Amino acid sequence: MNRRSFLALAAGGAAVASATALRSGWSAGPRRNISSATTSVVRSKAGVLELDLVAQETAIRIPGTSGRALTYNGLLPGPQIELQPGDAVRIHLHNRLNQPTNLHYHGLHIPPDGTADNVFLRVAPGQQQSYSFSLPANHPAGLFHYHPHHHGTVADQVFGGLGGALLVRGDLDRNPEVQAAQEEVLVLKDLPAANERSGSGVMLGREGSVLSVNGQVNPELQVAAGGLLRLRLLNASNARFWRLALEGHTMHLIATDGGALEEPVPLQELLLVPGERADVLVQVTPKGGRFRLNRLPYRRLGRPGMGGMGMGRAGSSQGQADVIATVTTIGAVAPQPLPQQLLAVEELPSPVRTRRFVMNHGMAPGMGMAFLLNGQSYNHARIDTRVQLGDTEDWELVNTGVMDHPFHLHVNPMQVVSRNDRPEAYRAWRDVVLVRPGETVRVRTRFSDFAGKSVYHCHILDHEELGMMGNILIEG
Ligand SMILES: [Cu+2]
Numbered sequence: 001m002n003r004r005s006f007l008a009l010a011a012g013g014a015a016v017a018s019a020t021a022l023r024s025g026w027s028a029g030p031r032r033n034i035s036s037a038t039t040s041v042v043r044s045k046a047g048v049l050e051l052d053l054v055a056q057e058t059a060i061r062i063p064g065t066s067g068r069a070l071t072y073n074g075l076l077p078g079p080q081i082e083l084q085p086g087d088a089v090r091i092h093l094h095n096r097l098n099q100p101t102n103l104h105y106h107g108l109h110i111p112p113d114g115t116a117d118n119v120f121l122r123v124a125p126g127q128q129q130s131y132s133f134s135l136p137a138n139h140p141a142g143l144f145h146y147h148p149h150h151h152g153t154v155a156d157q158v159f160g161g162l163g164g165a166l167l168v169r170g171d172l173d174r175n176p177e178v179q180a181a182q183e184e185v186l187v188l189k190d191l192p193a194a195n196e197r198s199g200s201g202v203m204l205g206r207e208g209s210v211l212s213v214n215g216q217v218n219p220e221l222q223v224a225a226g227g228l229l230r231l232r233l234l235n236a237s238n239a240r241f242w243r244l245a246l247e248g249h250t251m252h253l254i255a256t257d258g259g260a261l262e263e264p265v266p267l268q269e270l271l272l273v274p275g276e277r278a279d280v281l282v283q284v285t286p287k288g289g290r291f292r293l294n295r296l297p298y299r300r301l302g303r304p305g306m307g308g309m310g311m312g313r314a315g316s317s318q319g320q321a322d323v324i325a326t327v328t329t330i331g332a333v334a335p336q337p338l339p340q341q342l343l344a345v346e347e348l349p350s351p352v353r354t355r356r357f358v359m360n361h362g363m364a365p366g367m368g369m370a371f372l373l374n375g376q377s378y379n380h381a382r383i384d385t386r387v388q389l390g391d392t393e394d395w396e397l398v399n400t401g402v403m404d405h406p407f408h409l410h411v412n413p414m415q416v417v418s419r420n421d422r423p424e425a426y427r428a429w430r431d432v433v434l435v436r437p438g439e440t441v442r443v444r445t446r447f448s449d450f451a452g453k454s455v456y457h458c459h460i461l462d463h464e465e466l467g468m469m470g471n472i473l474i475e476g
Pocket residue numbers: 404405406458459460463464468
């Protein structure tokens with residue numbers, strides 16, 4: 001699709017017509033493959049990805065919602081972008097919202113300045129901004145997330161619907177067992193119900209009660225009995241945690257935010273915090289049937305194991321599961337094997353220093369109640385953390401409050417070393433790390449390749465807006 005047709009698509013009526021066309025094509029196919037049928041995919045060609053993204057409020061067709069949402073090109077989620085390492089990327093963002101916006105390429109290892117992953121750019125209403133960067137030739141394959149990141153409007157805009165999946169194709173995709181799997185990219189997004197007040201619950205972080213998967217409520221996903229299903233899950237919510245289990249099946253985690261694990265890790269359930277991604281393989285039972293993908297109850301408030309406010313946390317049976325999608329078998333294939341070995345995960349060198357980041361809420365001068373990092377509320381003009389390009393550091397993330405805080409670092413991925421001094425069971429690249437009340441999580445990161453100013457923050461975006469963010473300057 002060229003630039004002009006994307007802009008045409010962005011006009012409200014055309015967008016709805018196009019979504020309808022996609023949907024009718026989808027029921028005709030032999031396999032109801034929810035991601036490929038309902039998601040608009042834009043792939044780079046000959047090393048170049050060029051795309052117009054129009055941010056505006058449009059009509060959506062998601063039952064239970066108000067029928068309006070903030071979208072890119074009239075789509076919710078936004079178009080799925082697929083890149084190859086080494087690609088030149090040119091994205092033209094058109095702001096047709098009534099407030100400023102911009103774009104963040106969550107998880108990509110690209111420069112934090114210029115027209116790359118620069119969250120300090122401000123695109124005023126009616127203006128456009130062209131983003132231009134090259135994806136490093138050695139960039140790992142993975143599922144990433146583009147969404148607005150203009151401080152002051154980011155939570156409203158993500159909660160309102162803006163965001164999309166960005167796939168980098170490469171190393172892990174070439175694994176023969178992984179390649180043989182049926183791949184589904186699932187964007188998990190909660191939206192306010194028609195009668196829900198969208199402004200309430202900012203302190204805990206706003207959640208909508210309509211649970212959508214690729215813009216549908218409880219879609220059906222058809223797979224062959226005995227086949228291998230690759231679910232690539234993205235939590236695109238403002239604040240909602242998605243604690244997932246697939247009825248009758250074990251999930252085998254093969255990649256986290258920043259790329260592949262060394263070998264599959266079997267999981268009976270999977271917790272995805274806002275901004276987080278997971279890549280899992282499922283060996284669909286040869287017996288076939290219908291299986292619910294459930295979202296299990298989770299409470300983000302209170303200290304685990306302390307009763308009271310902590311009741312109903314993960315592990316508790318309290319509360320009801322929501323069915324977010326249904327896997328149905330159609331036909332059968334010879335059972336497909338899981339991969340044994342994936343990719344090496346680099347062991348980072350010893351850290352040159354350790355820093356401590358304490359997350360809590362409290363009173364901030366001039367702000368009243370705020371969410372704080374090391375006792376301070378975000379100030380765009382202040383550099384909170386200065387690091388040297390090339391250094392490896394350990395960061396101790398400490399939550400002394402009563403709410404869960406998923407900590408997110410831009411540009412460079414992290415490895416969890418330990419949680420409350422318990423060593424992490426396996427090495428994995430992450431860019432969002434959950435820190436529960438009373439917990440100290442030690443992460444290790446290396447500031448590679450790119451100098452410049454960027455941010456770290458709580459990925460409950462309402463908490464970020466209320467001050468839980470800091471500026472980092474990588475000095476080269
Ligand atoms: Cu938080």
